[in-house]
Amino acid sequence: MSEVTYKEAVRxxxxxxxxxxxxxxxxxxxxxxxxxxxxxxxxxxxxFGGERxxxxxxxxxxxxxxxxxxxxxxxxPVAELMFADFAGVCFDQIANQLAKYxxxxxxxxxxxxxxxxxxxxxAGFASQHSQTVENWFLNCPGxxxxxxxxxxxxxxxxxAAVEDDDPVLYFEHKGMYNLxxxxxDAPDALPIGKAAIxxxxxxxxxxxxxxxxxxxxxxxxxxxxxxxxxxxIDPRTVLPLDVxxxxxxxxxxxxxxxxxxxxxxxxxxxxLVAALVRDRFESLDAPPVLLSGADTPVPxxxxxxxxxxxxxxxxxxxxxxxxxx
Amino acid sequence: xxxxxxxxxxxxxxxxxERLLTMLQRMIEIRGFEDEIQRLFTQNLVRGxxxxxxxxxxxxxxxxxxxxxxxxxxxTYRGHGxxxxxxxxxxxxxxxxxxxxxxxxxxxxxxxxLTDVGVGAYGSFAIVxxxxxxxxxxxxxxxxxxxxxxxxxxxxxGSTNIGAFHESLNLAAIWKLxxxxxxxxxxxxxxxxxxxxxxxxxxxxRAASYAMPGVTVDGNDVVAVHATVSEAVxxxxxxxxxxxxxxxxxxxxGHSRTDPARYRPEGELEEWLQRDPIPRxxxxxxxxxxxxxxxxxxxxxxxxxxxxALAAALxxxxxxxxxxxxxxxA
Numbered sequence: 095m096s097e098v099t100y101k102e103a104v105r106x107x108x109x110x111x112x113x114x115x116x117x118x119x120x121x122x123x124x125x126x127x128x129x130x131x132x133x134x135x136x137x138x139x140x141x142f143g144g145e146r147x148x149x150x151x152x153x154x155x156x157x158x159x160x161x162x163x164x165x166x167x168x169x170x171p172v173a174e175l176m177f178a179d180f181a182g183v184c185f186d187q188i189a190n191q192l193a194k195y196x197x198x199x200x201x202x203x204x205x206x207x208x209x210x211x212x213x214x215x216x217a218g219f220a221s222q223h224s225q226t227v228e229n230w231f232l233n234c235p236g237x238x239x240x241x242x243x244x245x246x247x248x249x250x251x252x253x254a255a256v257e258d259d260d261p262v263l264y265f266e267h268k269g270m271y272n273l274x275x276x277x278x279d280a281p282d283a284l285p286i287g288k289a290a291i292x293x294x295x296x297x298x299x300x301x302x303x304x305x306x307x308x309x310x311x312x313x314x315x316x317x318x319x320x321x322x323x324x325x326x327i328d329p330r331t332v333l334p335l336d337v338x339x340x341x342x343x344x345x346x347x348x349x350x351x352x353x354x355x356x357x358x359x360x361x362x363x364x365x366l367v368a369a370l371v372r373d374r375f376e377s378l379d380a381p382p383v384l385l386s387g388a389d390t391p392v393p394x395x396x397x398x399x400x401x402x403x404x405x406x407x408x409x410x411x412x413x414x415x416x417x418x419x
Numbered sequence: 420x421x422x423x424x425x426x427x428x429x430x431x432x433x434x435x436x437e438r439l440l441t442m443l444q445r446m447i448e449i450r451g452f453e454d455e456i457q458r459l460f461t462q463n464l465v466r467g468x469x470x471x472x473x474x475x476x477x478x479x480x481x482x483x484x485x486x487x488x489x490x491x492x493x494x495t496y497r498g499h500g501x502x503x504x505x506x507x508x509x510x511x512x513x514x515x516x517x518x519x520x521x522x523x524x525x526x527x528x529x530x531x532x533l534t535d536v537g538v539g540a541y542g543s544f545a546i547v548x549x550x551x552x553x554x555x556x557x558x559x560x561x562x563x564x565x566x567x568x569x570x571x572x573x574x575x576x577g578s579t580n581i582g583a584f585h586e587s588l589n590l591a592a593i594w595k596l597x598x599x600x601x602x603x604x605x606x607x608x609x610x611x612x613x614x615x616x617x618x619x620x621x622x623x624x625r626a627a628s629y630a631m632p633g634v635t636v637d638g639n640d641v642v643a644v645h646a647t648v649s650e651a652v653x654x655x656x657x658x659x660x661x662x663x664x665x666x667x668x669x670x671x672x673g674h675s676r677t678d679p680a681r682y683r684p685e686g687e688l689e690e691w692l693q694r695d696p697i698p699r700x701x702x703x704x705x706x707x708x709x710x711x712x713x714x715x716x717x718x719x720x721x722x723x724x725x726x727x728a729l730a731a732a733l734x735x736x737x738x739x740x741x742x743x744x745x746x747x748x749a
Contacts, residue, residue, distance in 0.1 A: 119563070145563065151593065156586035159552020160559055163570075166491075166541055167560035186549055186583075199534040199542065200525030201746035235747050259749035 095278050101271035103245045104134045104210075107252035108172065112142045115170060118256055119146040121157055122174030122210075131176050132212060132271060154180050158187035161207045162195065170206050170256055177219075178211035178227035178265060185230075192261045193236035207262075208255040213241075214267040214305060215355060215403055221391035224399075226356040228265050228332050232365060238262045238286055239333040243307040245275030247330055250284030257283055267304040289336035291343070295323030298349040298413055301340055301366065303328055306353045306404060313409035322417055332362040337369045341377075344370060348379040349416045353404055358386035380419035383412050434484070434645060436709050440717045442484055442641055443700050446476040447721035449500040450697060452509060453672075455729055456499065456516060456530070460676065465516055469530045472500040474639075474671035477696035478573070478603045479504040481644025482666075485652050486571055491541050491557045493550040494573040496531035497603075497670070498543035501573050507535035509728030519735040526738040527746065548574065548581035551600070555587045558598035558661075569655045570598040571648070577608025579622050588663065592629040597655035599648060600663045603638060605670045610682055626663035638666030639696040642703065669694075 098106070111118050120126075120135065126149040129136030139147035150157050154175060161171035175181055181188060188209070195205050215224040228239050238260055242248040248266070255262035292307065293314055302310040307328045314324035325343050329336055344350050350370060354363040367382050385404050393399050434442065453471040460469050472479065479500035483492060486505075494501035503512060507523060515522030516530045523535050531545035541557065544550035554572035561568035578584050579602060591598050602622050606613055619625065626633025632654075636647040644666055651662035669691035673680035680688075704714050 151586070151589055153586035153590060155583045156552045156555060156590040159549070159583065159587070160556035160590060163553040163556020163558070164560040164563070166553070166557055167564065167568075169560050169563065171556075186546055187552065190546055191544075191549055191553065195542070196749070197746045198524060198528040198532045199536070199746075200523070200527045202524065202534055202536045203541070204749055238748075 095276050097274050098245060098277050099271065100245050100248050100273040100275070101132065101134055103248040103277055104252060104266055105136065105138070106277070107249045108135060108138060109141065111172070111253055111256040112138065112146060117168060117170045118172065119148070119169060120172045120174065121148040121150050121161065123150055123152055123157070123176050125149060125174050130174070132268065134266070135174070154184035155187055158184045158192065158209065161209070162187065162192055162205055165205045165207045166203055172208045172210060172256060174210045176212060177223045178213040179222050179225050181211060181227050181230065188231065188237070188263070189234050193234040197236055204259050205261050206259050208264055209261070210264050210266060212268050213265040214269050215392045215399060216269040216305060218394065218396065218399065220394040224392040226354070228263065229356050229361045231263060232333055232360070232362055236261070237333060238331065239265070240286060240331050241265045241303045242330065243304045243328045245273065245277055246281065247284060247290070249277055249281050251286065251330065253283035254286050258286060262286065269305050287331045287334050287336060289327050289329045289339040291325065291339070292328050293324060293326040295325040295347070297323045297347055298351060298417055299325045299327060299340065299343040299347045300351045300353065300409070300413060301327045301329060302353040303330070303332070304355065306355050309404065309406045310353050310409050313406045313413065316406070316410050317413055322413060324413060329362070335362060335366060335369070337366065337373070340366060341370060341374050344374050345377050348377055350378065350382040351385065351413050351416050352383070353385045353409055355403060356387055357389040358384060359389055361386060380416050383416050385409065385412050433642065436704065436707060439700065439704055440709065440713060442480050443697070443704065443714070444717040444721045445480050445504055446641065446697050446700065447718050448509060448725055449476045449479065449503050451722055451725035452499060452503060452512070455513070455725060457672070459517065465530065466518060467529060468675045470497040470675045471672045472497050472670065474691065474695065475603055475605060475668045476500055477641035477644055477700070478601065478638045478666045478668055481641040482571060482573070482601050482648040485645055485648040486539065486569065488539070489566060489568045490571065491539050491568065492571045492573070493541055493554045493557070494543050495550070495575055496543060496545040497575065498533055498573070499530070502533040502535060502540045502543060505535065505540040506538040507533070507540055509724055510731045511535070513729050513732035514735050517732055518737065519732060520738040521732070521735040525742060527742070548578040548583040550574070551578070551583050551587035554598060555591050555596060558591060558596035559594060561597055562594070567656050568597065569652050570596070571601065572598060573601050573603060575608065576602060576604040576606070576613050576617070576622055578602070579625055580608070580616060588626070588629040588631065588661070591661040592631050595658065595660040597658070598661045599651040599655055600661060601648065602663065602665045603668055604665050605668050607670070607674065609674045610678070612682070621665060623663055623665040631661050631663060633663045633665070635665045635667060638668030639694045639699065641696055641700050
């Protein structure tokens with residue numbers, strides 16, 4: 095067991111995936127010689143060679159398409175989109191090609207492509223480099239989408255993504271790269287599609303991912319001092335969403351607060367609340383709460399971006415409100 | 420600028436009479452297949468849309484017959500001919516377009532997504548240009564595995580104005596990938612004549628931007644297409660990188676479905692019908708001294724194969740509804 099950062103966990107998972115399976119290779123902009131814009135791939139080209147860790151031109155369609163094509167011949171490419179927002183440039187390759195290739199061919203092909211995307215707000219990058227892009231692809235059956243929120247999840251979900259026979263979008267939150275946590279010496283892959291109960295509690299179920307998970311955890315500490323015990327759940331995978339684990343928790347707590355770093359419309363939180371209202375309406379003693387960013391782009395200036403993002407105080411207030419209802 | 424023609428093809432590269440008869444038979448099968456699809460469409464037996472390749476058979480057959488086992492081919496939604504040229508069964512191809520359980524893709528893809536991985540036909544793509552990056556990836560994997568396999572990628576003239584075309588040629592060139600880009604220039608991007616959308620006269624000129632050879636060939640001459648693509652395939656296998664081939668051709672029918680193609684100038688179709696690739700090949704075979712009965716047999720066998728395949732496909736059942744949920748994930 096050793097303490098590493100989230101960024102280091104990503105790098106270790108890539109290193110171990112490359113070492114474990116010679117079919118694994120990486121491609122992306124500045125990931126090889128430069129070691130990545132965020133230095134998440136530093137040293138990998140030196141260790142595994144330029145034929146397995148490849149720099150590409152600034153050509154997102156070619157990067158994702160090349161990964162798809164390479165996977166058709168049995169390779170397991172890990173493509174990087176430097177900022178998740180750049181998925182807009184290759185939306186067709188992800189939403190129309192990657193997600194549907196197996197289905198439209200009647201199962202003739204597997205496309206085991208992993209795409210790593212750097213996600214999230216809070217770092218002052220303004221609205222084209224700060225989005226929670228996982229929400230764009232919720233409507234694309236055929237994809238799996240993971241959003242690691244801890245050091246162990248960053249490692250385990252990336253190993254699982256590369257080993258998976260389906261395409262997986264793997265979102266790294268740029269605001270968490272320096273987060274520290276424990277990683278076992280020989281860590282395992284984690285199951286895709288399985289939520290984690292981060293903290294057990296009996297009064298209210300709070301669901302959050304990535305940055306919001308950590309703010310919710312801090313809020314839970316504050317609330318515990320008031321006698322409110324929060325059960326905090328991190329879905330970890332948002333497609334397919336583990337509605338069962340959250341539903342089972344709501345059966346016990348009868349209260350639900352979902353916190354997400356995104357506009358409300360078309361979000362995983364909205365999907366989750368809709369599913370729970372549909373399936374567990376009788377279990378809810380209070381209206382479910384969905385805390386989201388405003389339905390606006392992410393603003394640039396510090397005070398604006400801070401206000402756009404849900405903070406600990408708003409989570410505390412929302413949970414209190416749910417428990418008083 | 421006048422089209423550059425290929426000068427490197429030699430006599431020994433040329434297909435034998437027997438091979439040419441096989442190619443003729445495949446071209447007639449494709450023509451017959453397309454005519455039947457049009458008829459089935461007007462009978463409401465084909466859903467959505469169709470994009471027929473009547474007139475372009477020499478491109479499909481000439482290029483695909485330059486490949487060997489282990490190579491891959493990707494094509495567009497006007498791809499029935501290319502998929503059949505690779506050797507996909509007529510019956511399964513009919514059945515797919517008819518939406519039957521016995522279709523190549525189990526009725527999940529239809530006319531625009533014909534795929535038969537078993538013969539190297541890795542897909543037909545309905546978003547213009549979307550498959551060029553994927554074909555580039557197939558070529559990357561072939562190079563990575565060191566198998567000597569080649570990736571063949573068909574696309575239309577309209578594709579050369581979309582970003583994916585440029586990203587793919589660029590990547591293929593810098594990585595020196597074993598890929599042959601075959602642009603079937605049929606003079607129209609959907610309903611628009613090429614000069615209204617494109618500033619260069621010959622699309623092969625675009626290869627210069629990517630420092631790869633660009634060759635224009637008569638796409639209605641199956642022997643010329645075969646020779647040109649064979650040379651590019653040989654370059655690719657030898658590790659010399661990609662080639663852009665522009666095959667000048669013409670679609671006898673409109674863009675899709677029942678498009679009457681009134682935007683075409685009077686006389687243009689008639690002029691191109693004079694250059695119909697199938698009679699041209701028949702004339703060539705006769706010139707080479709092939710017996711008329713051999714040519715007639717190729718035609719007869721092709722027509723019989725199409726009729727038998729269609730009858731079998733029409734007798735096949737619709738897919739089970741449970742299939743909706745299958746093939747989403749592994």
